[in-house]
Amino acid sequence: MDKKDFFVHESSYVDDNVTIGEGTKIWHFCHIQKGACIGKNCSMGQNVNIGNNVKIGNGVRIQNNVSVYEGVEIEDNVFCGPSCVFTNVTTPRAHFPVHGIYAKTLIKEGASLGANSTIVCGHTIGKSALIAAGAVVTKDVKDFALMAGVPAQRIGWVCECGKRLDSSLQCSCGRKYKETNETLEQI
Numbered sequence: 002m003d004k005k006d007f008f009v010h011e012s013s014y015v016d017d018n019v020t021i022g023e024g025t026k027i028w029h030f031c032h033i034q035k036g037a038c039i040g041k042n043c044s045m046g047q048n049v050n051i052g053n054n055v056k057i058g059n060g061v062r063i064q065n066n067v068s069v070y071e072g073v074e075i076e077d078n079v080f081c082g083p084s085c086v087f088t089n090v091t092t093p094r095a096h097f098p099v100h101g102i103y104a105k106t107l108i109k110e111g112a113s114l115g116a117n118s119t120i121v122c123g124h125t126i127g128k129s130a131l132i133a134a135g136a137v138v139t140k141d142v143k144d145f146a147l148m149a150g151v152p153a154q155r156i157g158w159v160c161e162c163g164k165r166l167d168s169s170l171q172c173s174c175g176r177k178y179k180e181t182n183e184t185l186e187q188i
Contacts, residue, residue, distance in 0.1 A: 007026070013027050013032065037056075041060070043063070044062050046066075050069070052069060062079075064082050070087050076109050088121055109129075117135045136153040162176065170185070
């Protein structure tokens with residue numbers, strides 16, 4: 002690692018065998034654990050923990066107080082709001098440790114996870130999906146889905162740019178979509 006290519010605040014720890022991309026910034030009190038791979042131009046806010054062997058794409062923004070545990074993969078340009086929560090074991094027990102067997106969770110390109118949202122492990126959050134603040138995701142989320150509530154339910158669709166779509170499925174940014182079998186695709 003050439004430390005001139007990225008920034009790590011002096012209060013943070015980066016373990017051995019970590020890859021950090023050019024232009025990435027790791028702010029106060031973070032811990033990047035062994036085997037983690039962080040892409041280019043990412044930002045880790047205060048008190049972020051990146052677990053062992055976690056893969057994070059390019060352009061990812063992880064806000065304060067987020068722990069990304071082993072078993073979670075985050076693709077490019079994902080936003081993780083303050084204090085959002087990931088899990089990696091479906092039935093945790095202190096006296097029955099899983100010893101590295103974690104449920105896989107995938108956050109696809111361009112998704113946004115609102116502040117204090119919870120992503121229960123073993124699920125995929127679709128491309129450009131938007132998870133509302135405080136929502137608890139307990140199942141897979143489709144591309145462009147707007148999810149809210151406990152447990153989270155789809156309450157609409159969002160454009161790739163993040164704006165909520167009305168019934169015409171045309172965004173003010175110019176993108177157009179069509180819905181087929183409860184899935185949305187850009188046309």
